Amino acid sequence: NAGVTQTPKFQVLKTGQSMTLQCAQDMNHNSMYWYRQDPGMGLRLIYYSASEGTTDKGEVPNGYNVSRLNKREFSLRLESAAPSQTSVYFCASSEEDPRRFSTSNQPQHFGDGTRLSIL
Amino acid sequence: EDQVTQSPEALRLQEGESSSLNCSYTVSGLRGLFWYRQDPGKGPEFLFTLYSAGEEKEKERLKATLTKKESFLHITAPKPEDSATYLCAVQASGNQFYFGTGTSLTVIP
Numbered sequence: 001n002a003g004v005t006q007t008p009k010f011q012v013l014k015t016g017q018s019m020t021l022q023c024a025q026d027m028n029h030n031s032m033y034w035y036r037q038d039p040g041m042g043l044r045l046i047y048y049s050a051s052e053g054t055t056d057k058g059e060v061p062n063g064y065n066v067s068r069l070n071k072r073e074f075s076l077r078l079e080s081a082a083p084s085q086t087s088v089y090f091c092a093s094s095e096e097d098p099r100r101f102s103t104s105n106q107p108q109h110f111g112d113g114t115r116l117s118i119l
Numbered sequence: 120e121d122q123v124t125q126s127p128e129a130l131r132l133q134e135g136e137s138s139s140l141n142c143s144y145t146v147s148g149l150r151g152l153f154w155y156r157q158d159p160g161k162g163p164e165f166l167f168t169l170y171s172a173g174e175e176k177e178k179e180r181l182k183a184t185l186t187k188k189e190s191f192l193h194i195t196a197p198k199p200e201d202s203a204t205y206l207c208a209v210q211a212s213g214n215q216f217y218f219g220t221g222t223s224l225t226v227i228p
């Protein structure tokens with residue numbers, strides 16, 4: 001019963017390096033999300049994918065790209081890492097299907113995060 | 120501007136001492152309000168969904184309530200294992216989620 005799995009759990013990068021954070025869910029959920037969590041800021045939405053084949057910007061998308069590889073997987077890429085991107089990154093998924101109002105108000109289920117430090 | 124504010128930032132309780140956490144919100148078109156529990160080094164764990172004013176949900180020692188402007192998470196006779204950060208989130212009409220910064224709860228034996 002894995003739920004939402006994120007890899008890696010920890011990563012240290014140098015400024016300017018690139019990397020991809022991986023996320024996979026086994027709950028057959030339609031929607032997937034990437035957040036960052038910083039002290040005193042709460043969780044902030046970076047990008048989300050309401051359904052397979054679609055992605056949309058959230059509150060803080062600059063410096064990031066995403067790919068919804070299939071229904072299970074949603075990756076987050078940092079093309080040129082900056083110290084300001086040091087954070088804990090969480091992936092989440094939900095049953096929410098924007099085409100069906102009956103699936104409104106579905107909670108998000110989170111992975112355990114990737115702790116990313118950029119020097 | 121859509122906003123979610125939680126108070127207090129931190130709360131220390133003696134075991135058995137009941138209290139409440141507050142989540143106030145200003146969003147356009149509330150679609151749902153969610154409570155999560157987050158343990159150190161872990162992702163948020165879903166607790167409750169509330170949708171309409173007057174709604175209440177209960178789970179063990181926790182009870183969540185909702186009004187048009189705020190939600191409360193009542194903790195009755197807490198135990199040390201209830202120590203965690205409690206997060207509130209709202210889903211607005213634009214389909215995005217907004218999280219508060221959380222209340223860090225410590226329950227002392």
